[in-house]
Structure formats: C-alpha cells, structure tokens
C-alpha cells in the first residue's frame with residue numbers, strides 16, 4: 001500500500017508520514033514547498049497521477065492565524081484552493097483522501113463540547129479557509145475523511161511555531177511566555193493523532209470526524225504544564241487574554257465531545273495531560289524532534 005503525505009516537513013505531517021511508514025506503507029513525503037507547491041494545479045495533479053497512492057494524507061496548510069488574517073489571499077490559496085487541488089487529484093486517481101481540517105471551523109459560542117453534528121461558523125480567515133477546503137472535498141470526492149483536530153503539540157517539523165520549543169527557548173532566555181487563559185480546547189499530541197489516522201485510513205468509514213486527546217484545557221494551562229514537565233520555571237508562563245495578545249479573533253471554546261469518532265473506529269484517545277507527559281518524556285529521551 002502506498003501513502004502520499006503533503007506537508008511532511010510540518011509538525012503533524014512529519015509524524016503522520018513516520019506513522020504510515022511504521023505501519024508498513026510505502027510512504028511518499030512531500031516536504032513542503034521545496035517538493036511541490038500544492039497551489040500549482042497541473043504540477044500537483046500530475047505528480048499524484050504518476051504516484052497513484054492508495055491514500056493521500058493532506059497535512060499541508062497555512063496555520064498561523066494572525067498571519068493569515070493579514071494575508072487573506074495567500075491563506076485561501078493554500079488552505080482552500082490547494083486542498084481543492086488535492087481533492088481533484090484524489091478523485092482522478094481513486095485514492096482515499098484524509099484531510100486535516102481544524103477546530104477553527106467552529107465559532108466557540110457553544111457552552112458544552114462540540115461534536116460532528118454542530119454547524120461550522122468560523123470567526124476568522126483561517127477558520128473560513130479550512131471550512132471552504134472541507135466543502136471542496138465534499139463536492140469533489142467520495143472516498144474522504146475530513147479530520148478536525150484541535151490545538152496540536154508535538155516534536156516534529158519546523159522548530160519555529162512549535163509551542164514546546166518556543167517555551168524552552170523563551171524561558172531559557174529569561175523571557176516570559178504569554179498564553180491565553182480564556183481559550184479552551186482539547187489539546188492533542190501529534191503522535192496520537194497520527195496513529196489514529198493510520199487506523200482511520202485502513203477503513204472505508206468515510207465522513208467527518210473530530211479527533212483529539214480527551215479533556216479540556218486553556219492555552220495557559222497547557223503551556224504551564226509543558227514548562228513544568230520540562231522542569232522549567234512554570235511561573236514564567238503568564239496568563240493573558242487572547243484578544244489582548246493575538247490579532248485574529250479566536251473561538252473561546254472548541255472543546256470536543258465527539259459522537260462519531262470512537263463509535264466508528266473503536267479508538268480510545270488518551271487524556272491530553274497523559275499525552276503531553278509522554279511527549280515531553282520523548283523529548284527528554286531523544287533531545288530532538290525529527
């Protein structure tokens with residue numbers, strides 16, 4: 001079986017490629033823009049047609065919410081239009097398509113946890129671009145899994161924009177880490193998501209799923225836990241209000257209470273704090289991510 005992973009130089013894509021390879025797939029890694037720009041329609045479709053993968057795991061994306069607010073066209077080009085290209089490619093080759101969407105499709109107004117049957121209503125450019133990407137897949141493909149994860153932590157991909165490495169770097173430099181205390185989600189370890197995706201992709205139970213580690217936490221709680229598990233001074237992590245430290249509006253609550261995911265695949269995800277502890281233990285053991 002052959003798997004093609006886009007965004008394989010990124011935080012999630014790298015982990016996903018490693019997990020599919022470990023599961024015995026012949027794995028083709030598209031290492032970001034240095035491999036192929038997925039917004040180049042003929043090039044990416046030609047490549048997929050040549051490779052004919054059994055499954056495409058589409059992890060490439062523009063995920064800096066503040067940058068995308070300033071660069072709307074670039075954000076839609078990569079997230080929505082690039083994903084449409086992947087959907088066209090998958091429908092032409094008959095490949096299964098696993099698309100990594102986001103919890104940012106929700107507005108965060110719900111007072112309880114979100115599930116697969118809540119309506120998307122994104123509040124920022126990023127969320128809108130991910131929602132449009134989902135719609136392109138639904139209209140162009142039949143064999144698709146749309147996966148909405150929440151905030152991800154992990155050790156792979158680029159060092160910049162990685163929450164764990166930025167906490168290490170800032171605290172070691174004597175700086176404070178500002179983290180929002182009014183934004184809650186179900187934080188998730190990229191390794192757990194990647195391993196779940198291997199199981200998901202082995203089925204034909206297509207559809208839209210919320211996939212995360214269990215439980216809820218604010219960005220502040222996660223950041224402080226990261227510092228403490230690393231043996232760093234947790235007091236350097238300062239609780240702040242999202243609206244005061246970030247440009248793009250954030251949904252206040254995207255905690256997940258999935259209805260469809262575990263009933264379909266029989267996968268019990270670990271609580272987020274256990275997953276984080278495992279992730280930091282892996283960092284301490286190897287000292288690096290990739």
Ligand SMILES: NC(=O)c1ccc[n+]([C@@H]2O[C@H](COP(=O)([O-])OP(=O)(O)OC[C@H]3O[C@@H](n4cnc5c(N)ncnc54)[C@H](OP(=O)(O)O)[C@@H]3O)[C@@H](O)[C@H]2O)c1
Pocket residue numbers: 006007008009010011012013031032033034036037038039059060061062063078100101102103149150151152153157158
């Ligand atoms: N991180 C999170 O907390 C989170 C939460 C929910 C959903 N997601 C979604 O999960 C997916 C993966 O996120 P991530 O955190 O792994 O992001 P990431 O670390 O920023 O990786 C993004 C990947 O996309 C690639 N890429 C960017 N522009 C490209 C282009 N024009 N053509 C081909 N590849 C391109 C990047 O390659 P380069 O090496 O060229 O930069 C990189 O490999 C994204 O779709 C994101 O929206 C992420």
